[in-house]
Amino acid sequence: MSSGVLDQILLEDLARYCPQQFLSFHQCMSKPGDCDVEQAQLVGCIKTKAPSFQKIQSFCAGKLQAYDACLRTNGMNPDRCKSDLGELRDCAFGCVKQ
Structure with missing residues (x-):
């Protein structure tokens, strides 16, 4: 499954x-x-109502935490966290395919 899918x-x-x-x-x-405010409302809705996001959040919790920690450690510089993001995306692919 590609990232576009x-x-x-x-x-x-x-x-x-x-x-x-x-x-x-x-x-x-x-x-x-x-x-x-709008971002918080969207995140709240995603966490409670969007099944694919809930599934990813549950199934890939460790990968989400690792990526978040990397971003916080590296001053929100996503270039330094490409491997963590790749692992999170791989996990998400596997999760939504099921």
Whole structure:
């Protein structure tokens, strides 16, 4: 499964289960300003209503924590965390294929 297929599955889940929160966050991001409220609402919806995200969060918890720790350690520089991200994506692929 390619990352494009995974991204498509996740976006479909967002559109199906969290459409208003996704739209609000997207609209906020298109203009200058703080989107913390919209982001928190979207994350809350994802965690409680989007099955593919819930499955990944449960099945790949260790990989998520490792990637998050890498980002915090490296000042949110994703280039330094490519291997952790790759492992997380591999885990997510396996998870959503089931």
